[in-house]
Amino acid sequence: PRVGAGSYAGAVTDSRATPTGPDQTTDPAASAALRVVDLSHTIRAGLITYPGLPAPVITPHLTREASRATYAPGTEFAMDVITMIGNTGTYLDSPFHRYADGADLAGLDLSTLVGLRAEVFHLTDAWEPGRRGIRPEALADRDVRGAAVLLHTGWDEHFGGPDYGVGAPFLTGEAAQWLIEQGAVLVGIDSVNIDDTAPETGGARPAHSLLLGA
Numbered sequence: 001p002r003v004g005a006g007s008y009a010g011a012v013t014d015s016r017a018t019p020t021g022p023d024q025t026t027d028p029a030a031s032a033a034l035r036v037v038d039l040s041h042t043i044r045a046g047l048i049t050y051p052g053l054p055a056p057v058i059t060p061h062l063t064r065e066a067s068r069a070t071y072a073p074g075t076e077f078a079m080d081v082i083t084m085i086g087n088t089g090t091y092l093d094s095p096f097h098r099y100a101d102g103a104d105l106a107g108l109d110l111s112t113l114v115g116l117r118a119e120v121f122h123l124t125d126a127w128e129p130g131r132r133g134i135r136p137e138a139l140a141d142r143d144v145r146g147a148a149v150l151l152h153t154g155w156d157e158h159f160g161g162p163d164y165g166v167g168a169p170f171l172t173g174e175a176a177q178w179l180i181e182q183g184a185v186l187v188g189i190d191s192v193n194i195d196d197t198a199p200e201t202g203g204a205r206p207a208h209s210l211l212l213g214a
Contacts, residue, residue, distance in 0.1 A: 039150075041089040041159065049088050050192060051165035056084035098205070098212040112185050116148040119184075124154040127169045133196065134171050136178040145183035156190035170196040173206030180214045187211055 041047075045058040062079040071077070086097075092113075095102025119142055126138040134151060151171065158164040168191045176194075179187055187194070195205040 039090060043082075043084070043089045047089065048160060048164075049091075051162075053085050053087055056082060056088055058082050093208070093212060095212045098208050102212060116185055117146065118150060119144050119147045120150045120152055122152045123169075124152070127153060129167055132167065132169045134169060134175050136172075136175045139175060139178060143182075144179060146185055148186040148188065149179060149184045151187070151189040151191075153189065153191055155192070165192050165197070168192045168197070170194060171207045173210060176207040176210040180210060 041049075043056055046055045048055050059081050060078070061081045062077060064076040064078050067076045067078070092105065094105045094108055096104040096107075121139060121142070123134055123138055126134055134153070139149075153169040155164075155168050158168075169189075170191060171187070171189060171194050176187070194207045194211070195201075
């Protein structure tokens with residue numbers, strides 16, 4: 001499964017709509033039933049997603065004012081240079097993020113990212129500060145085979161603030177293994193990381209290792 005963090009993994013389809021077949025994009029009834037929900041954070045200069053990683057830098061390469069000297073009257077353009085780390089805003093991890101021989105973003109099969117049934121787990125009551133890990137029993141009552149699994153922990157309310165990187169909920173290795181065995185295709189979380197990043201973990205990243213290696 002692919003891994004998303006920073007308040008889920010991009011845009012997903014509404015779980016109420018499950019059009020199938022070769023004509024799904026042209027069937028008026030299917031089109032009317034399909035609702036796309038964009039869960040992405042807006043990227044702006046200075047945005048801190050993961051504390052300790054650099055913020056995006058956005059600078060003009062060509063301003064509209066400067067372009068007027070080059071183009072015909074009434075014709076103007078703006079071009080910006082964006083420098084940012086991949087872990088910015090709402091992002092998707094590919095296997096290459098964890099494994100040197102894994103597929104990078106360009107190598108992912110789009111069918112594993114688009115048009116998936118969404119299974120959203122509301123887990124605000126499934127963790128607490130002294131027990132931050134999301135465990136398999138919190139997920140066990142749903143069919144996730146072939147689905148994008150989105151874990152709503154409530155931590156997204158801290159996004160962009162100083163508390164976002166401290167004491168965050170995460171997916172345990174046992175729960176990651178359960179999702180793999182149950183056939184989930186994509187897993188997203190609204191937390192700073194899908195793993196526990198506390199120093200006492202010694203740098204272990206079981207959720208990343210399992211999900212991106214599946």
